[in-house]
Amino acid sequence: MTDDRNAFSRRHVLGILGAGAAVAGCRRGWTPPASDPTGRALAKPDVPGAELYSTGEERWFVSSCGQCPAACGIRVRVVEGRAVRIEGQPDNPLNRGGIGPRGLAALQGLYDPDRITGPLARRGGVLVPIGWDEALAELAAALATLRARGEPERLLVWCGQERGVARDLLLRLARAYGTPNFIDGRAGRSGVLAGAMALTAGVAEVPVYRWEQAGAVLSLEAGLVEDSCQSVYFTRMAAHRKRDRGARLIHLGPMLDLCAYNADEWIRVHPGTSGAVALGIARLLLDAGSLPADRVDGAGPFRDFVAGFTPERVAAASGVSPRALERLATALWDERPAFAVVDERSVACSNGLDTALAAMALNAVFGAFWVEGGGVTAAPAVPLRDWPEIDLDELARAGLARPRLDGAERFPGSGSVHEALPDAILAHPPAIALLHHANPLFARQQPSRWRRAFRAIPQVVSFSPYRDETVDEVADLVLPDHTFLERWEIAVPAPALDRAILGVRVPVVAPVHDTRATGDVVLDLAARLGGAVADALPWRSFRAASEERVEVTTDLYRDGFWSPGAPPAAPPLRVALHARYAEPTWYGDPAAYPLRLIAYRPLGYAEGSGGNLPWLRTLRPRPGAHPWMFAARVHPSSAPGHSDGELVVIESEWGRIRAPLQLDESIDPGCIAVPMGAGHTAFGRFAKGFGANVLELVRPGPAPDTGADLLCATRVRIAKGRAS
Amino acid sequence: MKSERGPSRRDVLCASAAGVALAAAPTAAHATRERPRRWGMVIDLDRCTACGACQIACREENNIAPTGPDAAHAGRQIEWMSIRWQEPEQPGGQPTAMPFPCQHCAEAPCVKACPVGATYKSPNGITMQIWERCIGCRYCMVACPYGRRSFNWDEPHWDGTLVQLLNPDVATRPKGVVEKCTFCHHRIRRAEEEASIAGRAVTDQDVRRLPACAAACPASAITFGDLDDPDSEVSELSRSPRAFRLLEHLGTDPSVVYLKRDRRS
Numbered sequence: 001m002t003d004d005r006n007a008f009s010r011r012h013v014l015g016i017l018g019a020g021a022a023v024a025g026c027r028r029g030w031t032p033p034a035s036d037p038t039g040r041a042l043a044k045p046d047v048p049g050a051e052l053y054s055t056g057e058e059r060w061f062v063s064s065c066g067q068c069p070a071a072c073g074i075r076v077r078v079v080e081g082r083a084v085r086i087e088g089q090p091d092n093p094l095n096r097g098g099i100g101p102r103g104l105a106a107l108q109g110l111y112d113p114d115r116i117t118g119p120l121a122r123r124g125g126v127l128v129p130i131g132w133d134e135a136l137a138e139l140a141a142a143l144a145t146l147r148a149r150g151e152p153e154r155l156l157v158w159c160g161q162e163r164g165v166a167r168d169l170l171l172r173l174a175r176a177y178g179t180p181n182f183i184d185g186r187a188g189r190s191g192v193l194a195g196a197m198a199l200t201a202g203v204a205e206v207p208v209y210r211w212e213q214a215g216a217v218l219s220l221e222a223g224l225v226e227d228s229c230q231s232v233y234f235t236r237m238a239a240h241r242k243r244d245r246g247a248r249l250i251h252l253g254p255m256l257d258l259c260a261y262n263a264d265e266w267i268r269v270h271p272g273t274s275g276a277v278a279l280g281i282a283r284l285l286l287d288a289g290s291l292p293a294d295r296v297d298g299a300g301p302f303r304d305f306v307a308g309f310t311p312e313r314v315a316a317a318s319g320v321s322p323r324a325l326e327r328l329a330t331a332l333w334d335e336r337p338a339f340a341v342v343d344e345r346s347v348a349c350s351n352g353l354d355t356a357l358a359a360m361a362l363n364a365v366f367g368a369f370w371v372e373g374g375g376v377t378a379a380p381a382v383p384l385r386d387w388p389e390i391d392l393d394e395l396a397r398a399g400l401a402r403p404r405l406d407g408a409e410r411f412p413g414s415g416s417v418h419e420a421l422p423d424a425i426l427a428h429p430p431a432i433a434l435l436h437h438a439n440p441l442f443a444r445q446q447p448s449r450w451r452r453a454f455r456a457i458p459q460v461v462s463f464s465p466y467r468d469e470t471v472d473e474v475a476d477l478v479l480p481d482h483t484f485l486e487r488w489e490i491a492v493p494a495p496a497l498d499r500a501i502l503g504v505r506v507p508v509v510a511p512v513h514d515t516r517a518t519g520d521v522v523l524d525l526a527a528r529l530g531g532a533v534a535d536a537l538p539w540r541s542f543r544a545a546s547e548e549r550v551e552v553t554t555d556l557y558r559d560g561f562w563s564p565g566a567p568p569a570a571p572p573l574r575v576a577l578h579a580r581y582a583e584p585t586w587y588g589d590p591a592a593y594p595l596r597l598i599a600y601r602p603l604g605y606a607e608g609s610g611g612n613l614p615w616l617r618t619l620r621p622r623p624g625a626h627p628w629m630f631a632a633r634v635h636p637s638s639a640p641g642h643s644d645g646e647l648v649v650i651e652s653e654w655g656r657i658r659a660p661l662q663l664d665e666s667i668d669p670g671c672i673a674v675p676m677g678a679g680h681t682a683f684g685r686f687a688k689g690f691g692a693n694v695l696e697l698v699r700p701g702p703a704p705d706t707g708a709d710l711l712c713a714t715r716v717r718i719a720k721g722r723a724s
Numbered sequence: 725m726k727s728e729r730g731p732s733r734r735d736v737l738c739a740s741a742a743g744v745a746l747a748a749a750p751t752a753a754h755a756t757r758e759r760p761r762r763w764g765m766v767i768d769l770d771r772c773t774a775c776g777a778c779q780i781a782c783r784e785e786n787n788i789a790p791t792g793p794d795a796a797h798a799g800r801q802i803e804w805m806s807i808r809w810q811e812p813e814q815p816g817g818q819p820t821a822m823p824f825p826c827q828h829c830a831e832a833p834c835v836k837a838c839p840v841g842a843t844y845k846s847p848n849g850i851t852m853q854i855w856e857r858c859i860g861c862r863y864c865m866v867a868c869p870y871g872r873r874s875f876n877w878d879e880p881h882w883d884g885t886l887v888q889l890l891n892p893d894v895a896t897r898p899k900g901v902v903e904k905c906t907f908c909h910h911r912i913r914r915a916e917e918e919a920s921i922a923g924r925a926v927t928d929q930d931v932r933r934l935p936a937c938a939a940a941c942p943a944s945a946i947t948f949g950d951l952d953d954p955d956s957e958v959s960e961l962s963r964s965p966r967a968f969r970l971l972e973h974l975g976t977d978p979s980v981v982y983l984k985r986d987r988r989s
Contacts, residue, residue, distance in 0.1 A: 079892050086784070099940050105780055231775070603775065622809070690793065
């Protein structure tokens, strides 16, 4: 299109109209101009900055999604400097062109009207804007003072991510500074899965599954397509499995969720008892055959142990009838290659590790480990080179030798124990806390407990781009990060495939606000601190630090991902079976609190970090759901005297919330299912005040054996009336 | 990162078009002469996992005005595409999730009901709505047996910086008019323009994942194409024994074909 043609284009005229609208006072949002009742129907948005463009310039950027740990490949359409569309990247082996609802809604996160627009500092109890230089100088001075006092361990660094270069950079900062108190996202239940793999196969990585050639898959209460870290990949697998006659999926679970809906057969079980079903199946199969002794350790004790899992015992524990159990065992054996799948939802009860170990034991019975067609393997190592070893100074060595606040040493493999922190913080408050991708005042059990704990920390620093509960209530300094559409980053996807994959994120638009990538901020802080800390983080930018760890190729930028072609060679392997299983524990007096609480991450929302994306509130992930719905689901027989839609109080020994009731015959009687992600008291206009936070009900404290969170271990009751 | 100003893809395409037109006008005109089409969609319920990506993609692409909880609870949500849960046919059976756009009926009751010609059938089979002609009587909403039309009860509004995510290809709709799915006709038009510039007709491959819902679907459950072309993928799929159309007995002749869910026992 030539400039002459542009001079009188429709776009140009509309731009002028738009400018008029801006003058008329539309800066606080936009409504189509009302002055022209006919023309307004065709009005295009008044976009700040659009006057810089005269060609309707359009570009597509290849990048990786950052809305959840899956890191799907995406293409972003940018018109006149604005990101207006996200689509899946067809070549990416994770998502093959598809994309989930949460990834699509990333634009609402980018352009969230309540984003933090620049650094903030709390002055007189109120957060006020300050400049970047002042903010960084203030924090660097505080960090330098703390270190000079010889108390580097009183720095708490919390990164909500489990993996990725930003997480590694924060860990490096913590080590070079000299604090052992680095908390990461592994305390979530994926640590339990990795623990089960370590005990069974000797590889401390989460299991990944080869779906394509499997004949049958048994899901032990897994979330898969609804709330797993790789829901888009599993959605693709589910479609392939169903239509292309891939593996037959049998799902054990307490309620109709998207995994149950997409299974070929859904068998309702009591929550936390699918491990008993797996052991019952293992018993039946072992009765008919034997384990390959050359590859399995502990076969004898395991066989003796599962002999106790008779169909009658399994039926009493789980609700699965002996006949159904036998049919299940036969079907799975006949349709081999078969395997049992567990994910984070599977291990939400107190016996999470036992459930994961039962799945792995059943996989050993199936001979599914490291089998090419349809088996289980460990997530491959991330193909990132290590940075040079840190040259620790005396202060850092002394600090790192001190015990961790969360006592993670007691739980090998857990990495961090979130639930031990509030009490530990109150007992020995850190002087400074850095929070990246963490909003403990909302997303952890008993938020009031976390509020008390963080108020005891003199300087809380958040890198959140959004004004979440932690920022709003306790942050003393806010150094807002870019969103993933504004920053450069190497993405390390949550494991799904049996081959390693890396993604790249590129800035597709100029930063909407005065924000900075946290990686760059960390490097800036290190430089200001000087000495050994600066030496450990010498890079001029986060991008330079990241590029030192990868083979930078044109492919990486052209395709947005990089993956070695062939799967890694199978390691020489013996698997160890563990003779252990415990029934799930439900805390609370069963007489006073008769219902078992299932707190679950609903489609698209995770633990609440999607609350500012109103598009997601329009999803209907189950029958009876409608837009902007928040409800507690309970079987009618478990709520006598209550009616559908009634507003009730749900109480546990630890808290109470108010929620509408949805009577649902699909849910296991004796249970009540409440979605997470609602009940924000901050986090912007779309999140605040909608629904209630189920975590108010959940018993605090870590799982006694693994240190993981216990989302499903609390007894509750429902009552009419309003919460006081 | 804002892109540098410079010749855009559009510029290059336009320049190419001019070149093509000059060099081979008669051939190109012949090659690009579009025969009548009937755009249609096939939705495989066996592939659909009810994730709702189609619904969000539609909102994003078509600038569908956000409505909050109050409007939603009053039944005033604006939706062109959404997941509808169908009750089981047999007692004890499972419900079925159905992605549910406008059915683009060949004999569209809404078209017959509109007193001002705001809704009409385009030659390619799409039921279109001219927003500025609509008088908001909502007769079409009453006439539509599928309930796939939405009325703008309020002036649409995008708070603050949210305005920046609006798609410049799609006009927003004002208060007082009815709106509906267009099969992303702006994307179809663009594909036709690009094919025309390249001197060829639109192929099945160009359009099979063209509408925003089909492009987003991670399960590849939605296929788009020309129902009048016997060789197109949608035609082939619509001849499946699993194929059915909604409320066909009303004589609406919908252009959306569903493939029945086929659970293994």
